[in-house]
Amino acid sequence: MNRREWLKRTGILGTGLILSNLVSAHTLLFTNRALDFVKEDFGKDFLWGVASSAYQSEGAWNLDNKGESTWDYFSRKKGAIERGENADVAADFYHRYEEDIELIKSMNFKVFRFSISWPRIIPSGTGDVSAKGIKFYHKVIDKCISEGIEPWITLYHWDLPQILEEQGGWANRKIIDWFKEYVEVVSKEYAGKVKNWMVINEQLSFIGNGYMNGIFAPGDKKLGKFMKAVHYSVISQSEGGRIIRKNVPNANVGTTFVTTYVEPINQEKKNIEAAKRMDAIMNRLFIEPCLGLGYPEDTVPMLKKMKKLYEKGDEELMPFDFDFIGVQYYFRTVAQSSIMPGMRAKEITAEQRGVPRNEMNGEIYPEGLYHQLKFFDSYKGIKNLIVTENGTCVPDVLENGRVHDTLRIQYFKDHLAAVLKAKREGVKVSGYFVWSPTDNFEWDKGYRTRFGLVYVDFQTLNRYMKDSGFWFKEFLK
Numbered sequence: 446m447n448r449r450e451w452l453k454r455t456g457i458l459g460t461g462l463i464l465s466n467l468v469s470a471h472t473l474l475f476t477n478r479a480l481d482f483v484k485e486d487f488g489k490d491f492l493w494g495v496a497s498s499a500y501q502s503e504g505a506w507n508l509d510n511k512g513e514s515t516w517d518y519f520s521r522k523k524g525a526i527e528r529g530e531n532a533d534v535a536a537d538f539y540h541r542y543e544e545d546i547e548l549i550k551s552m553n554f555k556v557f558r559f560s561i562s563w564p565r566i567i568p569s570g571t572g573d574v575s576a577k578g579i580k581f582y583h584k585v586i587d588k589c590i591s592e593g594i595e596p597w598i599t600l601y602h603w604d605l606p607q608i609l610e611e612q613g614g615w616a617n618r619k620i621i622d623w624f625k626e627y628v629e630v631v632s633k634e635y636a637g638k639v640k641n642w643m644v645i646n647e648q649l650s651f652i653g654n655g656y657m658n659g660i661f662a663p664g665d666k667k668l669g670k671f672m673k674a675v676h677y678s679v680i681s682q683s684e685g686g687r688i689i690r691k692n693v694p695n696a697n698v699g700t701t702f703v704t705t706y707v708e709p710i711n712q713e714k715k716n717i718e719a720a721k722r723m724d725a726i727m728n729r730l731f732i733e734p735c736l737g738l739g740y741p742e743d744t745v746p747m748l749k750k751m752k753k754l755y756e757k758g759d760e761e762l763m764p765f766d767f768d769f770i771g772v773q774y775y776f777r778t779v780a781q782s783s784i785m786p787g788m789r790a791k792e793i794t795a796e797q798r799g800v801p802r803n804e805m806n807g808e809i810y811p812e813g814l815y816h817q818l819k820f821f822d823s824y825k826g827i828k829n830l831i832v833t834e835n836g837t838c839v840p841d842v843l844e845n846g847r848v849h850d851t852l853r854i855q856y857f858k859d860h861l862a863a864v865l866k867a868k869r870e871g872v873k874v875s876g877y878f879v880w881s882p883t884d885n886f887e888w889d890k891g892y893r894t895r896f897g898l899v900y901v902d903f904q905t906l907n908r909y910m911k912d913s914g915f916w917f918k919e920f921l922k
């Protein structure tokens with residue numbers, strides 16, 4: 446029996462494939478509703494921002510002492526990335542950050558969420574700190590501040606030092622100490638300038654896709670590694686929160702979760718149950734231990750096995766009282782019961798259902814964002830929500846320096862309407878960040894799918910504001 450067949454028989458591959466469809470899918474709605482709200486309806490303190498990440502935009506992959514990351518390594522594997530692309534240069538943010546921050550300002554955003562590359566700061570994962578790496582982010586932060594833009598830092602957006610991956614990465618319990626060391630360095634260094642922090646970006650995405658279905662770095666397909674990585678990342682995330690709290694006076698400490706609105710294909714009991722299990726994995730797996738509720742083993746009994754990984758004291762280490770939770774929403778998921786072990790549910794894709802979808806085959810379903818905000822808001826322990834990512838990929842065409850991305854504008858109108866609806870019903874949502882300021886490297890999809898408000902010509906690296914960028918400029922003025 447070859448490996449693939451074995452995986453199929455044990456059901457692991459099946460589950461993995463489901464995760465792959467879900468985790469990498471994103472959405473868009475094709476309606477033409479008139480805009481019936483203005484910026485002021487969200488309140489005067491509502492935060493308007495854009496979000497990006499280091500690996501996807503910086504480039505400069507081996508400049509100025511930067512160490513190799515898991516993505517630098519993984520992207521060189523044959524077949525890992527569409528068209529064999531990598532982010533060696535990406536959007537060249539490393540050299541063009543000033544222009545990009547000026548563009549963000551010109552679109553009237555007040556917040557720039559970006560991530561720090563661990564191997565740029567600590568090239569060998571642990572130990573020596575790179576002065577050049579430290580200096581680069583000082584320059585980015587200073588530029589933001591001088592333009593009147595608040596820098597919001599994500600500490601981990603998936604670019605683990607490769608040297609640590611070679612020792613097991615997130616599936617090695619030592620990651621907790623490695624990560625703490627990195628967070629100590631970064632939070633101490635920028636404490637005087639940066640108040641707003643997010644510890645980890647979307648555990649489900651990099652752990653589900655990286656250790657279970659293999660489409661993200663490091664490309665593993667091992668249930669055992671997946672389970673370990675879940676548990677160690679939960680502890681690391683909360684430990685990271687505690688370190689920021691200690692090092693940064695008056696810090697606003699958060700973290701981000703990917704979320705999807707899960708519905709059953711029909712009202713048959715078995716499908717309703719399947720949707721509940723899928724929802725537990727997709728939406729509850731990481732937030733609940735963080736809130737002190739443990740893993741959702743009531744719904745997915747397989748998660749009882751997580752207890753085997755617990756060491757003394759883990760239950761105290763798992764939760765942390767975050768100031769805000771970042772909600773990242775792109776698509777809805779429709780579930781059907783299946784015989785596959787574990788989740789015992791499978792996704793009926795947007796393609797199969799013939800519904801509007803984006804270029805990554807994610808269903809466009811703005812109401813889902815409303816539901817997910819309500820869902821997170823219903824947890825007693827959550828104090829504040831921010832939509833830290835929302836956006837879409839549509840076929841962008843650059844013509845005479847312009848990109849008429851009307852579908853993307855409509856997407857934003859519809860999703861903002863969903864946020865406002867939730868807010869008007871009392872949901873504690875205090876900000877909305879667009880993914881992403883410029884086009885960048887979209888993980889396994891490479892440069893094929895574009896999410897930016899600003900178009901990047903990846904040959905010349907020239908930037909062109911899309912109509913959606915002009916739309917925000919007007920909406921936020």
Ligand code: GCO
Nearest residue numbers: 498646647650773834880887
């Ligand atoms: C994520 C990541 C981003 C993606 C974005 C579009 O949510 O997957 O945070 O890095 O690029 O979501 O797919």
